[in-house]
Structure formats: C-alpha cells, structure tokens
Amino acid sequence: MKVLVTGGTGxxxxxxxxxxxxxxxDVVCIDNFINSKPEVLDKIKEITGKEITFYEGDVCDKQILxxxxxxxxxxAVIHFAGLKAVGESVRVPLKxxxxxxxxxxxxxxxxxxxNCKKLVFSSSATVYGKPKSLPxxxxxxxxxxxxxxxxxLMIENILRDIYVxxxxxxxAVLRYxxxxxxxxxxxxxxxxxxxxxxxxxxIIKVATGEYQKLNIFGNDYDTVDGTGVRDYIHVVDLALGxxxxxEKIDKDNGIDFYNLGTGHGFSVLELVNTFSxxxxxxxxxxxxxxxxxxxxxxxxxPSYAKEKLNWQAEKNIEDMCRDSYNFVNRK
Ligand code: NAD
Ligand code: UD1
Numbered sequence: 001m002k003v004l005v006t007g008g009t010g011x012x013x014x015x016x017x018x019x020x021x022x023x024x025x026d027v028v029c030i031d032n033f034i035n036s037k038p039e040v041l042d043k044i045k046e047i048t049g050k051e052i053t054f055y056e057g058d059v060c061d062k063q064i065l066x067x068x069x070x071x072x073x074x075x076a077v078i079h080f081a082g083l084k085a086v087g088e089s090v091r092v093p094l095k096x097x098x099x100x101x102x103x104x105x106x107x108x109x110x111x112x113x114x115n116c117k118k119l120v121f122s123s124s125a126t127v128y129g130k131p132k133s134l135p136x137x138x139x140x141x142x143x144x145x146x147x148x149x150x151x152x153l154m155i156e157n158i159l160r161d162i163y164v165x166x167x168x169x170x171x172a173v174l175r176y177x178x179x180x181x182x183x184x185x186x187x188x189x190x191x192x193x194x195x196x197x198x199x200x201x202x203i204i205k206v207a208t209g210e211y212q213k214l215n216i217f218g219n220d221y222d223t224v225d226g227t228g229v230r231d232y233i234h235v236v237d238l239a240l241g242x243x244x245x246x247e248k249i250d251k252d253n254g255i256d257f258y259n260l261g262t263g264h265g266f267s268v269l270e271l272v273n274t275f276s277x278x279x280x281x282x283x284x285x286x287x288x289x290x291x292x293x294x295x296x297x298x299x300x301x302p303s304y305a306k307e308k309l310n311w312q313a314e315k316n317i318e319d320m321c322r323d324s325y326n327f328v329n330r331k
Pocket of ligand 2: 084086087124125126149177178197198199200202214215216217218227228229230268291292293294
C-alpha cells in the first residue's frame, strides 16, 4: 500500500512514517518545513534503512498535490500537516484558518480528482472543549475555545459532509490526547523551535538547564493534587494507531471518530516527579496562576479504538519520560 503522509517531517508524522516503513508500507511525504527540519528525513532513513519519496511544498498548493498523485499511485492519505500552537492561533487566527482549512480543502479536492478516497485525519481532544464528565467518549458534545480547536472541529464537519455526499469515502478521524515521548533510538522526537507551550517540552528545557524553572499553571484544580490532569500518550503508540486506522479504512467505507489516549490521567506534579525519578534529574518548579482556557482534567475512554481498530496504548508514563529525555540527550 502506498501512503501519502502530509506533514510527515513533524513530530507525530515522523514517528508514523517510521512505523509505516517498518511494516512495509511505501511512503510518499510532503512538508514545507514550517515547523520541522529536513534533517528528520536522514534520521528516518537511519532508523529504518529505507527511503521515502519526499516533496518539499505546501499542502495548500494543488499543483504540487496533483504532481504527487500523478507521479505516485497513492492508495491512502494520512493528513498531519497543520499549525498547532493554541496561543498563536488566538493572536493570529487567520494564519490558522488559512493554513489548516485551506490545506485540507486542497487535499480533499485533489484526492477526489484522483479517486483516492481513503483518509486518516489528525484531530485533537481539544474538540471536546470542557467535557461534561470523565472519561471522554467519542459521542460527547463538541465545542472549542480557540481558533486552533475551531479548525479541527471545522475539518471534522467538512469530512462528515464529504462522506454524506459520496459514500465511496473511507475516513478515520483520530482525536489525539497528549502525545509525548520519542522513538527509542533517540533520533527523532519533539523539537519545537519556539518557546514551548506544552508541558513536556518545557520540562525538558528545565531539565537541561536551558530554563531555570517550570511554571505550574495552578494548584487549585479539582484533581488529585490540585494541578491539571491529562492523558499523556507515547508518540510511538499514537503512530501505531495510524497503522490500525489505515487497515480499517482499507477494509470498510464510512467515517468514524476514535479517541487515541491511554485512558489514564496524570497530574502536572505526577508527571514532573516521574520525570525526575526516571531520569535522575531535578526539575525545579513554581506554582503560578492558572493558564486561561485550561480545564481541570481530561482523559480518554479509549475502548472504542480498542473494539474497532484493535488498538490500545502499550507504553507507560515512565517510558514516556525516559524516551522524551533520551531524545534531547542524544542530540
Ligand atoms: P508538527 O508541527 O510537529 O508537525 C506538523 C507538520 O506539518 C510540520 O512538519 C509542518 O512543517 C507541516 N506543515 C504545516 N502546515 C503545512 C502545509 N500547509 N504544507 C505542508 N506542510 C505543513 O505537529 P505534530 O505534533 O506532529 O502534529 C501533527 C498533527 O496532529 C497536527 O495537525 C496537529 O494539529 C495534530 N495534533 C497534535 C497534537 C500534539 O499535541 N502534538 C495533539 C492533537 C492533534
Ligand atoms: C494544549 C492545548 C490543546 C492542544 C494540546 C496539544 C491549551 C489551552 N490547550 O492542551 O488545545 O490540543 O495542548 O497540543 O493550550 N502546564 C503547566 N506549565 C507549562 C505548560 C503546561 O503547568 O509550562 C500544565 C497545563 O496547565 C495543563 C498540563 O500542564 O494542566 C498540560 O498542558 P499542555 O501540555 O499545554 O496540554 P493541554 O493543556 O492539555
């Protein structure tokens, strides 16, 4: 099976390409490096010993997409390409709407032209807004609080409409919880250029001494120790979920939505303490005000993905902390 991976040099895309290659898929990738680096391609080759076909370009650009589909017999697409920084999306919403929506529309149009109608899409637990209860199931009400989340929800709706209009489509929408960790080789991982917004990249900067301390955003939440609780999932488990989703869309037409999480919530303090213990490194922190828009707790009910995709996360929080740190230490 030949798979086009958009945004494949990014964090989740690169790990997914490694798993695809290890499982003998042919991979074609497009990325414009807006949030990743070309060296990732060398690392993928170093890990797998295999080549991929790579196009540098923008997924909004239908010409290059047509070129890709003309040059390659693409059977299915995994669409990772998108901008993902919540805070930036509030400051420059049009950049997010333009990039995330436009790229998806171009991709869907060109897929239709070439009669390629199998798609796996990267959505996010952010589409659940403030969940009415926990754990979160796929049929919970959907809402968003920022432009980034709004693009994910809009795209989910576009994909529903596409399937209503044409039952030949086969679409898996994967709602990721909080991906952390890195490939066990330490060659690929999360490598943000800017000041990180998310917890694990920030912990790493503190552990390596680049930043003095972690700011913990609030300890008065309704959780085990007052700090925010999230469902952290190892990026390699997440990557493997994409292979299961591909198998599913290859078999059955339709559109379906899956939570990819572990089902377990960890607080900020639990994650910090585990990271320190596993890696034998200090992570100094200070309790600060809450971050606007944050919720107390968020974790998945992943049973639907287990039932329908035969997928479940295997790695634990210690694996995630060890592999995250191993990636920065090897570089
Ligand atoms: P990432 O930024 O590391 O990877 C995205 C890749 O897409 C980057 O390599 C970037 O250069 C590329 N890209 C962006 N816009 C492009 C365009 N128009 N044309 C070509 N390439 C483009 O992000 P990630 O963490 O790997 O996330 C992948 C997807 O998963 C994104 O859609 C993101 O919104 C979604 N997601 C991520 C998380 C998370 O916490 N990492 C959680 C939920 C959902
Ligand atoms: C954030 C986004 C969400 C996105 C997800 C994955 C917000 C409001 N939400 O979710 O839309 O889908 O990332 O990209 O930005 N924390 C600290 N100190 C820090 C950073 C985080 O205490 O420096 C805390 C947060 O308050 C939270 C937890 O750590 O309780 C996890 O934060 P983060 O990694 O940013 O993920 P989310 O808030 O779940």
